[in-house]
Each structure stands twice: as structure tokens, then as C-alpha cells.
Amino acid sequence: MKKTNWLLLVLALVLSMFLAACSGGGDSSSSDDSNSGDDNSSSDASGDSKQVLNIMDTAEIPTMDASLATDTVAFQWLGSTTDGLYRLGKDAKAEPGIAKSNDVSDDGLTWTFHLRDDAKWSNGDPVTANDFVYAWQRAVNPDTGSEYGPYMMGGVIKNAEAIANGDKPVDELGVEAKDDTTFVVTLEKPIPYFKSLTTFGTFLPLNKKFVEEKGDKYALEADTLLSNGPFKITEWNHGEGWTLEKNEDYWDAENVKLKKINVKVVKDTATGVNLYETGQVDRTNLSAEFVDQYRSSDDYKIKEEPTLFYLKINQTANDILGNVKARKAMQMVIDRKSMVDVILNNGSIPAVGDVPKNFVKDPESGDDFRDVNGDLVTYDVDKAKKLWNEAKKEVGKDSFEIEYLGGDTETAKNMDAYIKDQLEQLDGLTIKVTSVPFKERLKRDTAMDYQLQNSGWGPDYIDPNTFLNMWVTDGGNNMTGYSSEKYDNLIKQANDEYALEPEKRFQNFLKAEKMLIQDDAVLVPLYQRALAQLWKPYVKDVQVNPMGADYSYKYAYIEGK
Template sequence: MKFKKWSLLLAVLLLASTFLAACGGSDEGSKQGGESTEKDVEQVLNFINGDTIPSMDSVLATDEYGFQFLGSTMEGLYRLDENGEPTPGIATDFETSEDGLTWTFTLRQDAKWSNGDPVTAKDFVFAWQRAVNPDTGSEYGPYMMSGVIKNATAVSNGEVPVEELGVSAPDDYTLVVELENPTPYFESLTTFGTFLPQNQAFVEAQGDKYATSTDTLLFNGPFTLEKWESTSNSWELVKNESYWDASTVKLDKITFEVVKEVQTAVDLYEKGEVDRTGLSSDLVDLYSTDDDYAVTPETSVFYLKLNQTRNEALANVNVRKAISRAFDKQALVDEILNNGSIVANGLVPKDFVTVPATGEDFRDASGDLVTYDVAAAQEFWAKGLEELGVDSVELEFLGGDTDTSKIMNEWLANQLEQNLPGLTVTLKQVPFEQRLDLDTNMDYDIQFAGWGPDYLDPYTFLNLWLTDGGNNKMGYSNKEYDKLVQDTATTLATDNDARYENFLAAEKLLFEDAAIAPVYQSAMAQLISPKVQGVFVNKFGATYEYKWAYVGSEE
């Protein structure tokens, strides 16, 4: 997302809508068993969300919440099924040219927008062009399409008109996509929110009001978003009777309420007012033997972003190396999180992809690249201070404002001050949407951030740190790193063994430069009502898939 996992800078959102992508195809209701779909069971679920939805414009969304509700209310060419594999959405089939550069999609003719208009290939052309049009100001359009869709980079740089983007509609139900390079994961990429269609006439009629409320949105997916405005603290997903596959959708409604306090959320669960909630570390021990307790591993990784442009100290590689080694990650996952999360000593997560040549998990092949080591941290710190000609440093730490976020922010700040003599850390804890803005403007020193994958390939993690990349936003630049990563999408695009050799080398270089400080790979510890059935947890993209969800019998 982030920006994904989902893509994105993401908060430590361990409440109800706990952050991005978990292991693919997991059905969070399956542990309760049963396939009951009794007609007399009310098909309504009640969930909570960790914050408001920053944007419902698919070309402007950059966060998990936006992509989650876009995924529930919209449909692109494909969507992910229960096994985490692309299944037909608006597209029914596709063909690729022999060189892998041209993909021709056949679209279904029974898909409609919620206002009755047909969904056509022109809707995809309009949305994709809008996503890379520099006048739109999209972050994710250029990020997701540059180097993938033909001319996307040139269009986003204002060098050629949007009409030259490699996407066209020979007729209403045929979409032709031309790629810059062969992209083996392109089918899975089309499931991501940035590649959703938009109804041109509707978008243009709404103008600046587009996607700011239920009344200024159209939907073509399993649900519609009701009772929502951009500042709403509650809203509903309601079954979309105009959806082409409405007969598959069993739920009539899902309600959502913003709750940031863990105990408040748990109290609501205990009262039966909500059907799923996240647990903080102190509550895990209390509920770990409860029948409703569930832990799901995720492929999201959290880390500290170290902004090299705002504070002279962080431009020093030894200072960054010191920070990345100065906090006890095992204690953090055991004592602060206590939810099944594991220590991260690299960027690409465990149990995400395997190295083609050996079949070894990528994380195992790459190894531990940066570990907790106070002695080494203090040695790097002393070198850094000497090079800077100072004996003390002040840094601002930007983090989220949820209960769990605040506890973690304070713990990390304390660890850094305790283990790095002369360091003073000032906390700045803000709501999720404000933190996204501060990141975009590079207005921070250290930031607690995270990333969930957008597709099934290491490139979704390693391209984050390309020079001037849309999600870099911390001033990191290394030409050797750029070449290693960019070659995997160009000259090595059809040689998967060579691609992975580059990925492994690039990840090592990233931590030799101490560009970021990895913290942990997340898991979700939750209470889930036994009546919640058929909710799939995706390996990448939006966390939850509700299309096949239903309310089962609790007996």
C-alpha cells in the first residue's frame, strides 16, 4: 500500500482496521468454522477504523484507509481472490504480445456505475491519464506507472501530453496497455487502487468537490460508501445492487466507526457493538486464551525514516548507523506489541517471496542486515559527533497519535536517548492524515513509518528509495542503488534469477548506507466475532476483502 500496502507511509494502526497486508488468502472467519448462511441471520457487520479516510479519489489516495475503502466500493480489471490470486473483475480475459509489451484486456459488458452508466475501457484510459497528469498532483500515479506504462514518466514530467500514455480504448470493451518493459507482475498490479477506472463525465461535473462525500462519488464495486464526508468519523458500506456480481455479495451492510483508543474499542467489542477489534500488548495476555482471539502474520514492515535534508546530523552516515542499532527490537515486539510481530533486520519481509534460483525465502537469503547492538551504535555515534564537530544533537521524532503509537514513540525515543549520549528527541505525535502531509513536505527529522506491498515482487519495497522517488521523501540517493533496482525493471526484466541477485545486492547497500532503520514486521492480534465469515486478508494491497464475507451462525 503504502505508498500498501499497501503506498505509503503508514501508522502503527493496531486497532480495528489494523494496517495493511497480511498473509494472502487468510480467512479471518475460518477459525470459527461453519458455512452457515441462514436467511434469517441479519447480514450486517459492525467494525471500527483507526482514523478517518483521507481520500476516496483513487488517483490521489496514498494510504491504507483510502485504498481499503476504494477496494470495497470499486473494481478494476482484476481483484484478489481468497488465495491472493488475481480473479476477473471488469476484465474477463487478456492477451499479451510475444515480447510482453502489449496487453489487451477484454472487458465485461454487464458492469455498471452506481448511476447506471456502463463501465467502459474509456473509464480506465481517463483515470490512468489523470493519475499521471502533472496537473492532478497524484503521488501514486507516477510512482505506480512510471517505468511500467509506456510514456508514464514523460507524461508525469510534463514532457509529452497525457494522450501519449500507453493506454487506449479501440472500443468500449477493449483496453490496450503498452508497457515500457516486460513486467511479470503486471496482472497483479492491476488489482491495486491506482489502476481503478473513473467516470469522466461524473468526475468533471463534480470538479473540486469530486470524492469529498458520498454524493460526489460513483461506485462500480461490491459496495457503495454511504453517510460519508471527508471529515466523517462514521460511515457505511452498503451492498451495491448495480454491481455486476451482486448475487455473490451476501452482506447487506458494514458499519464503521473511528475509534483510536484500544480500550474503548475492546469495550465496544465486549458489549457486542462491534465485531472485530485490535488488541494492544497489555490486552493480549488477557485475551490470548479467548475463543475469539486470532493472530495473523502480515507482510508489512515498519521502520524509521531518517530525513537527510532537514537536520545536518542525519546527513551523517555514522549518525544514521548509530540510530539504527540503538533500540532493542526484540523487547519492542515482545513487550510493546506482544501481538505476533517479529523483529525486522532488513526491508523485504519474511514469507513474502522466494529467490527463484534456490527456492529460499528472500529474508533468509539476505540475512540480518542491521541488528540491535548498543556497543556498535555508540561507536558509530562517537564517530558521527566527531565528524559533525558537536557533542550533542537534537532530533524531532514524528509519529502517530493512536494509543499504541504513542507508547511506541515514547519507548523508541527513550531508547535512543538512553543509548546515544548527547541525543535529545522531541516527540511530534499527530493524526494519520497530517503525518502524510508532513512526510510529503519532508517536514520531519525521524519518522516512524511502514510499508505494505502493492504487488508480489521485491520491487514494491526496494523502489521506495530510488533517488527522488515519490515515496523516498527523505533525501536518500545512491546511484549504485538506483542502477541495481532500476535494472530489475529494464535490462533484466525477463531474467528473474538476475533480478533477484540485484534485489539482494540493493538491499544490502541500503543498509550499508543506513538509509532507514528497520523495526519490525507486523502481525495482527485481534478479537473477531465467530459470526464474521469469509473475510479474506490479502498479502498485498488493501488489507481486507469483503466481497465474499457473510454473517454466519454463532452457534
Template sequence: MRKTNWLLLALVLVLSSFLAACSGGSSGSGGDGGSGDSAEGSANGDQVFNLEEASDIPSMDPQISTDTVGSQWITETYEGLYRMKDGEIAEGIATGDPEVSEDALTWTFNLREDAKWSNGEPVTAHDFVYAWQRAVNPDTKSEYGPYLMGGIIKNADAIAKGESDVSELGVKADGDYKLVVELEKPVPYFQSLTTNSTFFPVYQDFVEEQGDQFALEADNMISNGPFKMTEWNHGSSFKFVKNEDYWDAETVQLEEINVQIVKDAATAVNLYDTGKLDRTPISAEFVNERINDIGFQQYLEAGPWYLKLNQERNGEKTPLANINVRKAIAQAIDKKGLVDVVLNNGSTEINGLIPKDFYTSEDGEDFREASGDYLSYNVDEAKKAWETAKEELGTDEVTVEILTGDTTTSTNMVDYFQEQLETNLDGLTVKTLKVPFQQRLELDTSEDYDIEVAGWNPDYVDPYTFLSMFETEGENNHMNYSSEAYDTAVERSVNENALDPEARWNDALEAEKILLEDAAIAPIYQDGRSYLISPKVKNVYKNQTGSRWEYKWAYADNAAAENAQ
């Protein structure tokens, strides 16, 4: 799409915003569709939610999954030591808080004795031991296991590198219902970390019986969470029903969750309007015309989005290996135009990695405000860096490719990036590659791209969940960035300064500064989401970490939907 098209779209949206404001309705933010605290009414009528996802689930294996879609539905079908409820840690298979030794290296979790798998077998500490060992076993090829457990649980690194046996992992069962974990170092966020799906238990006999087919079909799954998967039509839909064997089944009121895969935003809105979906995110072109709908809601996520600038591809240096190329690209995109016009969904521009309203100092200062702005939109600075880059590269013509997804929003975004970069950086040609989510993951892992549109949802509430990604040996670096100074600051925050909050705060500030002054990534925006949510949807809790939604406590108030019509 060329520049004139974006200007036309901007004018249309400004006009529709004006008309919406003149109508006198509310902004639509808030409401009770996604918050348990404000929900009213009661469960009545069919306890069924009809939802959508833009992508299929790559895998339902807790130790293999790395994506947000998989994490969402694994969290509903499995249960770890704890689960998230409205951003707070709630009991799962563990009862009460863990017992932590004085040196903060030994954590003991007491497990409930009434938890069962969907085949009727008890959930025990042995299931956690097997799952955690499996997560760091090189044969499993788990990305998250070594990433989340390495350097944290005793011997996890050595096992992941094939230097020690899985039996040496610092996790043991003290009987059937007590789990004892030994850490390499104090980890203040470890309890929060256990809510991540990588730490969920799996039933050894079933996993080994299924072999390499485990968790790839509904029939190849076993559950210990509130729901279980009963249908998985790859590429089109999947279905979950209440798990009657769940230890807290009395709390679960939903009987069924049906999920359609809908990539086209207009199609999703039509399905919502015709009552075939109870919730759908809406893209820019629908926000202003639907902002006064009773079902309109908007949320700011804790997920930053950025361009990953890969410095080496298939063994060859890319143009992104040049720091001035990276600085030019990072400063040549009008981020405000992106969030206001292209996204128009509640997202906000960001000039750093750590999102706002995510992490605060002991005296309540927000990290984003304390760290300040890096690589802000500045065409003059971008052009200056670009001319220097071309001199250093010895060419006036540079071509790069941007990798992204194939959804409507992804397509609109990458077209915008292409227009901005080619307009502001003379001699730059931008190609785009729009692929399904699973293929994008594969290209990312194999580092077979130049620039990738990427985002990250935090795994736990701590800056390390973001900063650790870009360490030289980070499991999710995948862009050939390396800085000794950055590695030192990040590692210091979780080693010698682990129990010193003020020192950790300063380490994180220093690390982010190094990362952005190196222009290792180009920060773009902090994710916001606009939704149409049926008034019948109640008590769906919203989380910052792990799965975006929590359905254990949800219910359908069909009378509320009828009254709203």
C-alpha cells in the same frame, strides 16, 4: 515513559503469559473469522458487519489515495481489471487472463459487458483510459500515478513531467470492451499491479461534474464495486451498503458495513465486548488476557516498519545526514523488546527491508533468509558509531524529533524509541511529535521531519514494490537519500533483467544490501496483528497486497455467534 516503566510492563506481560499458558487453551491463531478457506456455516440473520478504523479516510479518490485506510474502502467501492482474493488474482471487470504479446510489451484485456456504475451507466474501456490518463496528468497531483505507472506504461513518465499530452499514454480502448496497454519494458508483475486502486476506472462525466469535491463526501462518489458509500461523518464514522448495480451482486451477501473511527485501544475492546464491533485489532496490554478467547486471531503481515531518516529538512542538513548518526540510531533500539513487550501482537523483529514469507526465488528460497541481517540491535556498535558521529559533527549534544501517529500503539512505540535512544546514546535528546494520520502524510510529503515511524504495505508481489521507494527520484523517498549504486541495482532488476528471474533476484539482494549498509533507513519490525473477531464474521479474505481485507465474498453467520456465547 522511562526505562523502569518498560521493565515493569515486561514483568506484567511475562506473568500474564505464564497464567495464560497454564490455563490450557489454544493459542488462538487461525480460525475462520478472516479466512474463506476454513469458513463453515451459512449466511443467516442480519447481514451487517460493524468494524473500526483507527484513522479517517483522507480521500476516496482512486487516483489520489496513498494510504491503507483509503485503499481498503476504495477497493470495496470500486473494481479494477482484477481484485485480490486470499492473495490470489481474481476476475474483476476483466474476464480471463490478459493476452500478452511475444515481446511482453502489449497487454490486451477483455472486459465484461454487464458491469455498471451505480448510476446505471456501463463500465467501459474508456473509463480505464480516462482514469489512467488522469493518474499521470500533472494537474491531478497523484503521487501513485507517476510512481506506479512511470517507466512502465508507455509515455507515463513524459506525461507526468508535463512533456507529453495525456493522449500519448500507452493505453487505448479498442471498442467499448477491450483495453490495450503498451508498456515501456517487460513487467512480469503487471497483472498483479492492476489490482492496485490507482488503476481503478472512474466515470469521466461524474468526476468532472464534481470537480475538486470528487470523492471527498459520500454524495460526491460513484461506485462500480461490490459496495457503495452512503454516509461519511468525517472523524467519526462511515457506512457502506451493497451495490445492487454491481455485475456480481448475487455473490455479495453483506447488506451493510458500518465503520467507526476508534483511536483508543481500550475503547475498541469495550465496543467489541458489548457487541458494537464485530472485529477490532488489540494492542499489547490485551493480548495475553484475551489469547484464549474464541475470537482471538493473529496474522503476520507483509508490511515492514522502519524509521525514515531524513537527511535534509527545510533546506538544512539534519544530523541524519551523517552516516554514523544513522547507524547508531538503527542499532540502538531493542527490536525484540519492542515486538514482545510494546507491540505484543504477533509482529516480529526485522533486520532488512523485504519481509519474510513475501517473495521467494525460483527454487523456493525466502528472500529475507537469503539476504540475511543488517543493522541488528547492538548497543556496543551503536555507541561506537555514536561517538564517531559526535566527533564528526563537532558536538556532544544532538537533538532529533521523531514523527509518528496519534493512536495508542503509535504513542507507545515512539515513547519506547525515545527511551531506548536516549538511554543508549549519550548526549542524544529525542523529541516526539504525535499527529493525526493525514497530518503525518502531509509532513512526510513536504519532508518536514527528522525521523518518521513509517511502514509500507506492498502494492504487488515483487521486491520492486519496496525497493523502488528509496530510489533517488522515488515518489515516496521523501527523506533525501540518494545512491547511484542503489539506483543502478534497482533499475537493472526491472529493465535489462526484467525477464531473467535469477538475475532479478540477485539485483534485489544487492540493492537491499546497499540500502542497509548506507543505513538509509532503520528496519524495526514486520507487522503482525492480533484481533478479536466475532464468530459471525465469515469469508473475509486476507491479502498481502492492496487492501488488507476483502469483503465481496463475506457473510454474517449470526447463529455461530449465538452458539459461541
């Protein structure tokens, strides 16, 4: 996800208590005397006390405004309370939301969505095509100040980029309500993953009358929100937690079994484990020190994610980082297996490229992208040292001090120390770790005020482009100094000339990844993240998503509690 430059902050929180957010939330509610488990017997109006899910999040929701949301906490609960055109269903396939079906023109530029006529907002208003027109225009309107609107729609929806830049009026965005149940979208070019994009939070509809009535208070409190999805937020105690209840007016309410979801903000792993052990919550994340204790438990689960972490290299910082042999040496000298087995100890796996495992498949063979392209980096200390010595000769220096931009938490510092130790196996290399807060690292990344940093990226849509398009010349999230006309052309050709030829497009992405990692050594892949968790066995059918909302609770239920 954009700026999933969660960097080592997220790495640290994987170890200490996963923060599902790009930006932080409120304080932990350690003084909260309420017992979320008690709600099972006291506050379910239906009398069905079993259908209450009690969980934790590690940060406050920053906003529930779909135009302004940038973090996964917000996207999680937007996805739980609001249906877009489509939702992510089983196996990350788009399933009908407000759209019952869609038609695509032969040239791939015009998408016509046929909306259901039984969808309502929680204030009783019908959900119409105009709600999508308003929401999408608002997201790219420069007056809104949306970060994700221009990012997700620019170059995708016709005129979005020009509107975001102030060069065209908002009403020229390529969206139109033919009538209440017909929404037409015109694209800048064919987008093979567009249907997947429509499941993302930025593309959710908004009720114009309600949004404008609430003004700057919109989406900041339970009573300034509307829902058209499976659940609605009925209570929001900032910094402490929030409550969702089943939306009885939801168009598909008959398939929603949970009556209530209680969410408590808890940042400390030990506290979360204690709440789990005492039956007050139904799920908790485990940091490395708890994994061995619970690994044999039937409640122990691994949540795999298509999120990659890597060392990002500023090639313009000095001569040695600008040398491809030196960068290849850094790729080869790090023992990723020990990193994931010992330091993380949570199911994460070594990263060997820039596209994660179990994310996308070859459109013809069905083989996983990662299996097709193989391991583009290997662990070989002897070869690393040989390449490093060659690089030193080419640069004409014997010793180098490189700044490593790291996190300021204790666990982040432990990981930094491991990577420092690995890199310093290269003769004459000294790594100087600079530990700064998360926001400072984001700021320094944007300004390219770094030499090495630990960075990460999670997908915004299900397509290799979400990872590989980052590294084109002057890309908004490139910030490495990398520029290759050949690489740019591979990505451009994949997205333009081969937009409607899936297999050729896939082959271009394979070539681009090899060039990026194997040939040009732009990044030092580290690991693909996973989460170690405890789940109560009576919680069923919670869907884990690779993008957008981490979980879908639409079909979840409690059995035999």
C-alpha cells in the same frame, strides 16, 4: 504506501486504535446513539438478518474518487465497491475483475485486456474499455491534481510521466479502447508486477458521463457515487459512519453472500472493545493494554502485515549521521525483541531488513525473500559501542545532540522514550525528542528538515521494488541524502535489463538490500507491524490483503449467528 510515512502517528494508533489511513478522518461519533447491531433485525430488506457485518473504522473516508484517493480508508472502500481489471484474490493472487483475461506481447510492452460484457455500473451503464481510458488519463492529467496517478503510472504507462509534467497531451497516454471490451495498454518498459498494479485503487475505472455530471461533488456523498463491484454505499453520515449493501447488479453477485456492511467511526480502543463485548460490532482492534486480557480468547486473532517501520536518518544533517559506523552502531544498539514484546505487544515482529517477511518469494526456489537474505541487523550493544567510539574518532568529536522527530500522541511519546533510552547507551549521544503533529512531520520529511525520525512504509504492489526503489538517488521518498551509483545501478538493472528474467532480477534485489542495510546502514530497521484483533467466530472468509484494500469482503459471510 506512499507517505506511509505514517510515522509514529500510525505507531501510536496501532497501540491506541489502528487508523488505516495515511491522512486523518472525521471526529469520533461518541454521541451517536444508533446501535449498528440493531440493523441486523430492522433494515435487511431481504429478511436474511444473518448476512449483516458490523465493523468499525477509525477515520472518515476522505474521498471515494479513485483519482484523488491517497489513504487506506479510501482504498478499502473503493476496493469494496469497484472492480478494476483484476482484484486481489486468495494468497494475493490477481483474480478476474472486469478483465476476463489478458495477453502480453513478447517484449512485455503491450498488454491487451479482454473485458467481460456483463459488467454494469450501478446506474445501469455498461462498464467498458473507455471507462479505463478515461480514468487513467484523468489520473495523470495535471489539471486533476492526483498525487497517486503520476506516482503509480509514471515510468510505467507510456508517456505518463511526460503528461503529468505537462510536456505531452493527455491523449498520448499509452491506453486505448479498441472496442468496448478490448483495452490495450502500452508500457514504457516491461513491468513484471504490472498485473498486480492493476488491482490498486488508482487504476479503477470511472464513468466519464457520471463524473463530469457530478462535477466537484463527485464521490463525496452516497448519491454522487457509482459502483460496479460487490457492494455499493447507500448511506454516508460523515464523521459517524457509512453503510454498504450488496450490489445486486454486480457481475459476480451470486458469489457475494453479505447483504449489508455497517461501518461506525470509532477512534477510541476502549469504546471499540465495549461495542464488541456488547455485540454491536463484529471486529475490534486491541491496543497493548488489552492484549493480555484477551490473548486466551478464541476471538483473539493476529493480523500480520507487510508494513515496516524504521529510523530514517538524514545523512546530511551532521558529521556523525553521515558516518556509516555511527549508523551501524544505531542499528545494533536497539533491542527490537523487547520493543515488540513489551512496547507493542500485538504480534509485531522485529524488522531485520528493508523487505518484510512473508511478502515475496524467490521465483525459482519459492523461499521467502526474508529467509534468503537473512537478518541484516543484529542486537549487539558491545559491538555498537565499539563502532560508535570509532565513529567519534573519525568525526573528531566526543559528544553529540541529535534531534529525534516524533509524534505528539501519548503512546507515540512512550515509544520515542524507549528508542531514546536505547540510543543513549552510546557514550556521548544525547537524543532530543521533538514531538509534532503528523502533518508537520510529513512536511519536515519532504523538506529534509529532520535528523532522525521514525518512519514506515507499506507496499503499493507485490514486488521487492516497492520497498527498494525508494532509496535510489533523488528518489521522491528517499529524503535521507543517500546516494550510491552502485545501488542505483542494481535497481535499474533489476527493472530494465532483468525485467523479463525473474531470478536474475530477484538476485539483484537481494544484493541491493544487503548494500542498503548491511553495508551502507541507510536505515535502522525497527519492526514489522501486526494488529491484535478480536473477531466474532461467526464471521467467515474475510480476506486479508497485503496491499490496497486491507480486507476483501466479497466472499465473506456470517455463519450460525
